[in-house]
Amino acid sequence: MKYLITGASGFIGSHLAEQLLQQGHSVINIDNFDNFYDYRIKIKNTLDSVQYFSDFEFSGKEEDLQQLAMRVNSENYTFYCQDIRDKKGLEEIMKSHAVDAVIHLAALAGVRPSIERPLEYEEVNIRGTMNLWELCNEFNIRKFVCASSSSVYGNNEKTPFSETDNVDQPISPYAATKKCGEILGHVYHNLYGIDMIQLRFFTVYGPRQRPDLAIHKFTKLISENREIPFYGDGTTARDYTYIDDIIDGIMKSITYLEEHSRVYEILNLGENQVITLTEMLSSIEQALGKPAIRKNLPMQPGDVLKTNADITKARALIGYKPDTDFQNGIKKFVEWFLRK
Numbered sequence: 001m002k003y004l005i006t007g008a009s010g011f012i013g014s015h016l017a018e019q020l021l022q023q024g025h026s027v028i029n030i031d032n033f034d035n036f037y038d039y040r041i042k043i044k045n046t047l048d049s050v051q052y053f054s055d056f057e058f059s060g061k062e063e064d065l066q067q068l069a070m071r072v073n074s075e076n077y078t079f080y081c082q083d084i085r086d087k088k089g090l091e092e093i094m095k096s097h098a099v100d101a102v103i104h105l106a107a108l109a110g111v112r113p114s115i116e117r118p119l120e121y122e123e124v125n126i127r128g129t130m131n132l133w134e135l136c137n138e139f140n141i142r143k144f145v146c147a148s149s150s151s152v153y154g155n156n157e158k159t160p161f162s163e164t165d166n167v168d169q170p171i172s173p174y175a176a177t178k179k180c181g182e183i184l185g186h187v188y189h190n191l192y193g194i195d196m197i198q199l200r201f202f203t204v205y206g207p208r209q210r211p212d213l214a215i216h217k218f219t220k221l222i223s224e225n226r227e228i229p230f231y232g233d234g235t236t237a238r239d240y241t242y243i244d245d246i247i248d249g250i251m252k253s254i255t256y257l258e259e260h261s262r263v264y265e266i267l268n269l270g271e272n273q274v275i276t277l278t279e280m281l282s283s284i285e286q287a288l289g290k291p292a293i294r295k296n297l298p299m300q301p302g303d304v305l306k307t308n309a310d311i312t313k314a315r316a317l318i319g320y321k322p323d324t325d326f327q328n329g330i331k332k333f334v335e336w337f338l339r340k
Contacts, residue, residue: 002026003254004099004141006084006132007106009033011208012147012201014045015247016103017077021050026076027187030090030099031106032083033065033106036113037211043068045208050077084128087135094139101143101254104132107177110212111302112153114174125177126184133188143257144194145250148182150202150239150270150307151175159274160239163200163266172302181210186264195263197253202270202309206243206329207336214238214277215330218284219337227295233280237268237298237306242324242332252318270309271322287334 003020008029017027029046039061047056050072058064065081072079078097082089084106106126108114129146136144152175170176182198189196207254209216221228249269257263265287275283285291314320319330324332 001100002028002098003101003103004028004030004094004097005103005105007104008049009042010105011045011210012204012243013105014049014208015243016105016250018049018051019130019247019251021076022233024117027078028093028099029068029079029095030082030084030293031079033081036108036110040064041211046072046079047171048208050055050074060063084131085123086241087131090131090135090320091138094141099139099141101145101257102136102141103145103250103254104129105147109174109210111172111174112300114172114177114266115302118173121173121177126180129181130184131177133194134187136194137188137192138156142194143254144185144196145189145253145257146181146185146196146198148198148200148311149178150200150268151304152200153181153304153307155304159237159306160213160272160308162310163267163268163313171304174239176333182266189264193262195257195261196265197257199249199253200266200268201246202239202241202268202307204241204243204246206333207265208243209333211246215280215284215333216337218281219288219334222284222288222290222292225290225335227293228281229297230277230281230294231297231301232277234259235276236301236303236335237274237276237308238280239273239309240275240280240326240329241270241322242329245269245271245324249314249318249320252320256318264333267314267315267317267320268309268311269314269320270307270311271324271326272311273307273326274306274308280326283330284334287330
């Protein structure tokens, strides 16, 4: 099978590409390498995903991306530096490949940045996604897995969060764009018969995690004996999901779509285990064997108080079965961080 993955040089996407390649499938990677964080991290992710372990000499972004394409492109893997807002560019790529399914992971991420740049989030997360659906219809691609987010639940008072809960009250532009993606996805499913699963990811962590996210940021700052920004009183809580379990959920979603038709589903992918900010920090301190230097700060606008995934539906529909508890997941992450 040939899969087009948007964002396949990112955290989740590079792990998914690696898994699909190991199973003998072909991958088309569309990633625009924007300036959200250091592009060199994405280059390393890409090289790791194709098991390319030779030295890579960095010289400059444009030259490095050209060098990357030369090193990773093969019969089963093709890399394109491409923005999903550019529909014509996407169209040229799809003309060149017989795509069996699209796994759409690319997005402008982050709650706090979305408050500062809401119009850009709309352009990428809504218009960019619609470009993909328009082209799926044009090129008769009828299988589509889409990354949504637990942020759509906002400050839902009912826990655990269920896919049947009302999610009409997002508290950040990022969350609103993800909710729009779910609604518009149903439109394309209904009008054009695109089978689709929307996956609400719950705070994904593990090797290759983005450096701006809390677990990675805290681990780096503690290891360097620097202050960590500690927002609120430590009681905010998240359902942290280890990367291996997320990839398992995506793979099982792909299989489900390939075996069924007339599908439109929304699924939670989480661990169903709630960890407070204080507990998260303590786990990192224990894994590193070092105490944190805390800088206490007030809660940030747009931050939710708690997330907790009800994964009953994912278990029943696709056989999703997460098996990485938080303490083991943090241990694995820290081991990766210390040797990278």
